[in-house]
Amino acid sequence: MMKRVEHHRLKPSSPFYAMLREFCHRSKNLYNHGNFLIRQAFLNDSKWLRYGEVDRLLKADTEYPDYREMPTAQTAQQTLRILDKNWTSFFAAIKDWKAHPEKYKGRPKLPKYKPKDGYFPLVLTNQNCKLKDGIIRFPRTFQGFTVKAVFVSQPDAIFKQTRIIPHGGEICIELVYEISEVEEKADNGKYAAIDIGVDNLAALAWNTGKRPVLFKGTPLKSVNQYYNKQMAKRRSICERMNGRHSSKRIARLTVKRNRKVEDYLHKASRKVIDLCAGQDVSVLVIGKNKGWKQEANLGRKLNQSFVQLPFARFIQMLQYKAESIGMKVVLTEESYTSGTSFLDDEAPVKACYDKSRRVHRGLFRTSDGRKINADVNGAYQIMRKVFPNVNADGIEGVALRPAVVTLSMSARRCSVCA
Template sequence: MKVNRVEKHIIYPKNPYYQMLDEYCFKSKNLYNFANYQIRQKFCKEGKYISYNQMDKLLKQEGMDNDYRNMPTAQSAQQTLKLLDKNWKSFFKAIKDWSKNKEKYTGRPKLPKYLPKNGRNVLILTSQDCKLKDNKIIFPKGFNGLTLKTKVDNLQQIRILPRNNHIVIEVVYQIEIPETRKDNGRLISIDIGLDNFATISNNVGVKPIILNGKGLKSINQYYNKKISHYRQIAKRMN
């Protein structure tokens, strides 16, 4: 079974690439808000939704493409639109649930909000944007030669997350882990004690096992007495 894991890199303001990354996060916010405006207008006036595919096509048209083309790559622009699409779908799901279970809510779910005018948004790069070579992540041309050392060998995506005083670059990768075995109802119980060091029982008819702990208990008591004896000697010598 394949699961995602994350390798994190912290970029502080003194880093020469910080300003560039911050600017791209700002542009991601601009695209998010511009696309959100189009959807909100359509939804409020006509009760219709602009899907991700429709929005991607719309924002490639002349006169509508400024924020889209300001993004470092087409894939990163699409990832921002997909994030917005996900937020709207969550809104529709919440509205549907609210209509049936109003007691669960303090009020009607609100439309996805605009991000703050001077805020930032996550920037997502795909494995098509970034390449792995010699234990390094090589970013696209628009990133001015940015590379990162990594232990990752199965890159899925890069998430660039703006924070108050730094930027976090999350390298998302996949690893293979064994499948979790299904519960077959066969159970074993282990009870840890002193005189009985361990009592092992089961529900499949196998004879229970008792491990005698008196020998270990005796050894432990012996060494505790020795330690206490030498501590008393140490106190007198000091």
Template sequence: MAISKRSLQKGLIHLFRTDLYIPTKIDPSKVQFVRIVPKNGVIVVKVGYRETLPDLKQDCRRIAALDLGVNNLAVCSSNVMDPLVIDGKYLKSVNQRSNKALAASRSYEEKQHGRKNSPKIQAIFLRRNNRISDYLHKASRYLVNQFVFNQIDTVIIGHNPGWKQDTNIGKRNNQNFCQIPFNVFIRMLEYKCRMAGIQVILCEESYTSKCSFLDDEECRKQQTYKGKRIHRGLYKSQNGKLINADQNGSLNILKKALLTLGQWNRLMYQQCLDRNEKAALIRYNVPRS
């Protein structure tokens, strides 16, 4: 859609033949397009702009790996920075409250009006999606800021095609997994890392949660695994050492990706042990809107 260049110079995006003015801090010369998209009963205005991207770092020496999940949205382990976890329970509560409200509204609409949709139902969807999107943006921004602060050059994210979106792990767990848009979160991390000059690698994550990183166990199907999960969220190695279960998974993701790239060695393994055996897991609660 065409926009007024005169209004753009004043810090306003003005769509021709409308009374719509949108404040913006974007450099007018960078604005490329404006799109209007109807969504859940509202109009979404998308503004595209041109950005100069820095060159990607190619060293692959300062590395961070992410294991994504539900209770812990993301657990980050590294060979150079302390491990940290992004809390994911808020997203679960948003989904649970929204599902309860949707069930009540749909039941009412079907009984009273014989329909499954209404402005109220669309408003519930919109509110839930906005809250989830806001939370994921803040979480991804915090992570990328930490990567930049610690001079990380490579981020590895555990991922499988179709992963955690069409699983069958029980009604309640299915609902939690399928309503958290992990692929959207990954795309947010990818473009924010790209703007910071950090390369992102997606790693197939099978067996990373079962195998023991502390015992240097190969990430593949084993007849007997060296370690085991003894409590929810706690993993015990063969020699009795304890580590957060998701932290163990993220370290194995890091190891698996570097083995594929031919850059895994004993020095890297020792650096990961030193950083993750002694340091306390930092829990970050994302500010809520």
């Protein structure tokens, strides 16, 4: 089964907003209370309190009844299960850090407390909230709150849980469901590859004879530039007026920027997969370098654009959308793809690497003087990383004339709850 998430937004004007926000605040209190018990046992007695023991202790605590103040017992249990998973991840990270310290930037730290005035997600399983006639119905303590589910239009969808998450002055309602897996396509020799970047969000190339496609990243750059300018202005005012680094207006600005970026990435990833499906591609190769953001050294302005673009999220979207139609996705590192020539049948290895052939940013010159878009050349070389036998026969002409796609952008990706 494949997991999917449907998003809804609850605005402050909703009559249920204050109630759900309070429930999430109580979830934070319970998380911190449980975290306190685990930290004290670990630091003082070198003992790890697991979920069952923490659940028992908090149930019996009458002095600080955080457990009993939760809307239902199951929501309390789900909060504590998340806490237990965080500690499990911590101990696994410590073990791995001791074996491979070079993989980390420092020693993994203990799970932290949530801010005193903060919030924590509220999780309800399908035992707590029921799906009936396309409507998610919540327990009585939720005072008649319901959410209309869109995923019910999929005949094989199975509802699993609801997550309620305060975020940037709004509340995000996530409906988690599962759908049946699609059988992976057999390798038919038709491949596509993607080189991810900033000016061109994605350069998509194929070995099928179709023109490469460049998906422009300039709309994302524009959103980030406006966001950075406004953030600098608002933070300056905020610090000068009340000595704080954040405000409701700053939070709203961040949420709107994030929604625009998410919307654009969804549209771009959908277009990529649709184009690949139209070419009957069986394998999609994506270039990805580990730690590429941490080690970025592209200059101050370009670094800011590069680091602020959520490439991992874009890759995740491509993966699950490809998975839904049975297309295989392969991630590979990008070393030597930008300075070796696909049209000259060079392998992407150090011996062939010559970055001087990039006559200027965005253009690559082959040994016989032909010019090809540098990102398209990189995409073809990324394909060659995984399929060394791919060559330029039959695609030399189309490779020189890529199509360009610029998508529209919207801040409304989720449906809005009343």
